[in-house]
Amino acid sequence: MNLPSPPFPNSRGNTSPLYAPVAPIADPLRIGLLVDGDHVPAWVARIVEQIGNSGFARIVVVVRNNERPRRLSLRARIRTRLRHFAWQQYYQRDSRRRRGPDSPFHARELRPLIGEVPWFEVRPKRRGFVHRIESADLERINATRPDLLLRFGFNILRGGILQLPRHGVWSYHHDDSAEYRGGPAMFWEIHEGNPLTGTVLQRLSEELDAGAVLYRSHAATHPHSLELNRAPAYWKASSFVMRCLRSLAAGEPLRETPPGRCDKPLYRTPGNLKMAHFLARTHLRKARRWVDDRLRVPHWHVAWRHTREPLDPGAPTLSNMRELPCPRGHFYADPMLHMHRDEPWLFVEDFDYRLGKGSLVALPWSDQGPAGDARPVLDLDVHLSYPFVFEWRGETWMVPESAAARRVSLYRARRFPDQWEYVCDLLHGHRAVDATLHEHNGRWYLFANICESGGGTYDELFLFHADTPLGPFMPHPCNPIVSDVRRARPAGRLFTHNGALIRPAQDCARGYGNALVFHRVEELDARHYHEQPLGRLAPEWAPGLDGCHTYARLGDIEVVDGKQPVWRRRVGA
Structure with missing residues (x-):
C-alpha cells in the first residue's frame, strides 16, 4: 500500500555524527604539515579542515619544500617521454573523461585553510630519492613543538x-604496502587484475615502507579506469588521520599493526609494451561488457529450503535449494524472515525493471514453502530494499533501506503486513545501506555501511547504539568497526549458532554481493567491538551463479538470494 513519504529533505545540514565526541582539550595536539607548494589536492584540504574544526588538534607549522626542480637534459626528457608515451596518453585521457567537479585531486589553496601559522621554507639534502632536512631547519621546526608531522x-x-x-x-601509501611499492599508485592492481586496492596510513621509519601501520583499508579495484580506482579510495583515506587523532586526543593507544613484508620488486611507470598489452586487454574486456550489458542482466532471485541441519557458518554450504518464483519483469532479493503471531513471513525487495526501483513485498509461509501471493508492503518515491523487520514491545517494526533519501527510517505496522506508518529517522544525512538492528544484553545496536566522504558503500561498517530501537542512536567509539570491502557490508540479521553470535556480511571485492562471509562476534558492548571471520559462502550452491548477498534463517527455514546473468528477454528486463 502506498503511504505518504517521510520528510526526505535533500540537506546535509542536520547530519547524524559517525564518531563518538572527543571533548576539547586544554592543550590540543600540535600538527605540522610537510608540503611541496602553496596548493594541495582537495583530499588533503579536507584533512586540514577537519583538524581545524576538531577542537582537539590544530596546525602549528607548515614546512614547504623549496628544493630547486631537477632539470633533465633535452635528450633525457625526450627519451623518458617516448618510453612512457602510451602511459601518458592513457592517464591524460582517463583523467579528462572521468575527473568530475568533486574529484579529490582538484587543487586548493592551503593558506586560507590554516590562518596565521608559521611557514618554513626548507631546502632538503637530496641523495637519489631520499631527502634529509638540515639541522638548522630541524631546530626551527622543533621550536614549534609539533606532536606529529x-x-x-x-x-x-x-x-x-x-x-x-x-x-x-x-604518511599515506596509496596501495597496500604489503603488496605494492613504487608506482604509479593504484595502477598495478588494475594491470594485474587484483580485485583489492589497499590504502595505508603509516608512521615513517628509516627503512622504506617498514614503519608501523596506523590504518589500513581495502576497496574493490575498478576494472579499467585509474581515475575511478583512485578517487573513492583517496576520499575514503582522507578520514584516516582524524580517526587516529581522535584516539590520541582521547588518551587511547593507536591500533598499530606491522607493515607486512613485500617480496615483489619495486614497481615503476609502465613502458609502451606493457601499456599496449594492458590497453588491448582493457578494450577487449570493455567491448565484451558492452555487448553483455545489452543482451543480459544480473538477475537476482530468492531460494529457500526446510532443513534440520542449517548452514554451518564455519564451513558454509547449501544444497537442495528451491527457487522462489517472481513476476516477469521483476526480481526478488534481500530476503528477511519474520515470525508474526506464530506464523512465518518472508519479506523481500521487489525490483521492477521498467521503473528501475524496488519496493517491498511479503509472502506468507508454511511447511511447504510459500503459502500465498506476495502482498505489497511499502512503496515510496525512492528505491527501497533490505526490509529489516522485527518485533518489539508487542508491535512489528521495519527499517527498510532508503539510501537515496540519505536516511535510515523506522516504520511501525498499523496493519500487518500491508499498512505501515513512518515513525522517525534513526540516522540522517548519510548514504547508509543495509541497516541491521540487534538487541544484545538489553541494548540496541545498529550496523550500517556508510559512505563517509565520497568513497564507496561497500567498504566501511559503522556501528551505533541506543537504549531502544527508537533511538537516539549514538556512534560507537570503534567506528568504523570494519574497513574492508571483503567483509564489511551487512548481509542479513545477526543470529545465534551453537551458542555463538554470528554476523553475516558481503564480500564485494569482485563485485557487489559476490559472496557471503560469516563472522563470530566475540565482543559487543557500548565501548568495544570485535569479530572474527569464520567461513565464506561462494556463489556455488546453484548452477550459473555469480553472486549471493543476503542470508536468513527462522526455525527450520533457510533463505538466501543469488545472482546470475540471464538474457534480458527471458526475464522481461
Missing part, C-alpha cells in the same frame, strides 16, 4: 625529522 610532500624522508615529533611522521 603529516607528510604530503617531499621525497623519501630519513634522518632527524623522523624522530623530532613525539608521535612521528605520518
